[in-house]
Amino acid sequence: MDILYENLARFEIGNVVMILIGCLLIYLAIGKEMEPSLLLPMGFGTILVNIPLSDALVGPISELYHAGIANELFPLLLFIGIGAMIDFGPLLSNPKLMLFGAAAQFGIFFTLCMASMFFPEIDAASIAIIGAADGPTSIAVANTLGSKYVGAITVAAYSYMALVPIIQPPVIKLLTTKKERLIRMPYEQKSVSKLTRILFPIIITIVASAIIPQATALIGFLMFGNLIRECGVLDSLSDTAQKVLANLITIFLGISVAFNMTAAQFLKLDTLLILGLGLVAFIVDTAGGVLFAKFLNLFMKKKINPMIGAAGISAFPMSGRIVHKMGLKEDPQNFLLMHSIGVNVSGQIASVIAGGIILNFFS
Amino acid sequence: MILLSNVAETTPVESAPQMFFEPANFISMLYYMGIGMLVIFVIIGIIILSTMVINKMFSKKKDT
Numbered sequence: 001m002d003i004l005y006e007n008l009a010r011f012e013i014g015n016v017v018m019i020l021i022g023c024l025l026i027y028l029a030i031g032k033e034m035e036p037s038l039l040l041p042m043g044f045g046t047i048l049v050n051i052p053l054s055d056a057l058v059g060p061i062s063e064l065y066h067a068g069i070a071n072e073l074f075p076l077l078l079f080i081g082i083g084a085m086i087d088f089g090p091l092l093s094n095p096k097l098m099l100f101g102a103a104a105q106f107g108i109f110f111t112l113c114m115a116s117m118f119f120p121e122i123d124a125a126s127i128a129i130i131g132a133a134d135g136p137t138s139i140a141v142a143n144t145l146g147s148k149y150v151g152a153i154t155v156a157a158y159s160y161m162a163l164v165p166i167i168q169p170p171v172i173k174l175l176t177t178k179k180e181r182l183i184r185m186p187y188e189q190k191s192v193s194k195l196t197r198i199l200f201p202i203i204i205t206i207v208a209s210a211i212i213p214q215a216t217a218l219i220g221f222l223m224f225g226n227l228i229r230e231c232g233v234l235d236s237l238s239d240t241a242q243k244v245l246a247n248l249i250t251i252f253l254g255i256s257v258a259f260n261m262t263a264a265q266f267l268k269l270d271t272l273l274i275l276g277l278g279l280v281a282f283i284v285d286t287a288g289g290v291l292f293a294k295f296l297n298l299f300m301k302k303k304i305n306p307m308i309g310a311a312g313i314s315a316f317p318m319s320g321r322i323v324h325k326m327g328l329k330e331d332p333q334n335f336l337l338m339h340s341i342g343v344n345v346s347g348q349i350a351s352v353i354a355g356g357i358i359l360n361f362f363s
Numbered sequence: 364m365i366l367l368s369n370v371a372e373t374t375p376v377e378s379a380p381q382m383f384f385e386p387a388n389f390i391s392m393l394y395y396m397g398i399g400m401l402v403i404f405v406i407i408g409i410i411i412l413s414t415m416v417i418n419k420m421f422s423k424k425k426d427t
Contacts, residue, residue: 095414102400102407109396116388124392193421196414203413211406270382346407353406357399 010052014263021266022046022258025155034162037247038135038254042155045258057259064256069150072143074253075136076221081246082136082348083225084238086316088200090342093190097308097339101346103292104312105354107131107285112358115277119270123147125362127274130157131281132351133164134314139257140218141355144363151260152271156278164318167279169326171286172310180294181330183305187338197230208353214363215356222352285313289343308336311343314351320344 025043029036048056068074091097108131115124126147129138138157142150160167173181201223209216229238260266289309297303307326311319323340 092414092418095411095418098407098411098414099404102403105403106400109399112399113389113392113396116392117384117386118382124388191422192418195421196417199417199421200414203417204410207409207413208406211402211409273382349410350403350407353403354399357402361395361399 007052012052012263014267015050015052017267018050018261018263019047022050022261028159028162032162035158037250038158039162041251041254042158042257042261045255046261048255049258049262057262061256061259064252065259068249068252069139069143069256069259072140072217074249074256075140075143076217078136078246078249078253079218079221079352080225080228081241081243081249083201083222083227084229084241085246086226086229086345086348088197088226088230088345089192090338091345092192092196092200093188094339094342097342098346098349099296100289100292100309100312100343101348101350102312103309104285104289104347105131105350106288107281107283107313108351108354108358110284110288111277111281114280118273118277121362123149125358126150126153127277128281129153129355129358130160130274130278131285132314132355133157133161133282133285133319134348134351134355135161136253137218137314137352137355139253141358144359148265149260149270149274151257151266152274153278154257154260156275159275160278160282161315161318164282164313164315165322167282168286168310168313168319168322171283172290172307172323172326175287175290175294176306178330180297180306181326182334183303184331184334185305185308185336185339187335194230194232198227201226201230204349208349208356212353212356212360214359215353218352218355219349222348282313286310289313289347305334305336305339308340308343311340312347312350314344314347316344316348317341319347 022043025039028034029040029043045061048054049061108128111131112124112128115127119127122145126142126145126149129141130153132138135157138153142153205220205223208219225241228234228241289312290306293304293306293309307323311323313319320341324337327334327336
């Protein structure tokens, strides 16, 4: 009986709060279907590491963290799977859409300025990358920079990605008029040769890596996955990367990120501020894309529906779908999907480049 | 005791709070904002041009 009391007495209020947070993450994953593949392992991992004297923390979770997250291996391997999932077809038929992906990274740099008022440079840069709206990029950048807020940054990045359907529509509506939201953009199907699809990931890797060498691993693994998909001779590998590899890494990534979710690390005022700054990043990203589209409309004969600019935040494919749905809500005959998905995949590329730029500045 | 020492070694160590409030930092970081956005647009611009070129060069092979 003494052992029972002794062990229970080790529970502190911080442990209990973190276990409740773990349960909340599991609830959001299952009950609300918010990024369940990541939030569920993360939630369960949070419970495991907050049991006093947990042998899960000192054993497997610590080992997994050092084997796969501390050296950025898991996020990079996940990028192979993500690259294999992405169809750059809509983007290749209209490459100009990539400009919106670039514009929508504004939130990252704005948040960098905001966060620098409260945190040292390294942590501010890591927090800013939440605006990449891309979990693996956020984890990789925060880890490379050695931020101690990896746990909070990961939670913020994945939570807001799941909350994109709630965050983006009000911002888009606020910045656009009904007339602008009604702009139709007929989609002209253009043929894209297989050679173009094969050359595209190679060119992106060479161009981006030559200018920002710190982005080589991030962009290279993403484009490697895409090359496996598009080359046409590695269907089996492409299938494995999209399903088995991505799923396996997601499980390991989710549960080992919990290494940073101990009460001592997470229950701080800093965490609340990081969550707030993450929200700012997503809002300003969205605004950046929309306002850039409005700016371009000043000079274009053929007007762009500014809502597609909002899809420039990475959060793929939710953001593209939201813009499409908003377009249909305004006008049931206005199909923006191909444009918004094109912008959305360009956001994926631009966010990785932004991650590399942040690393270039601060690592 | 061995278990306790392991926990102490492996658990992320809580460091002293480093938060502060320094509004002037916002201004000093504007430099990174300007350069960062410029570099993104330059890289994306090069990628757009390259894509247009390869689209033009290989557009006859209509595989999809």
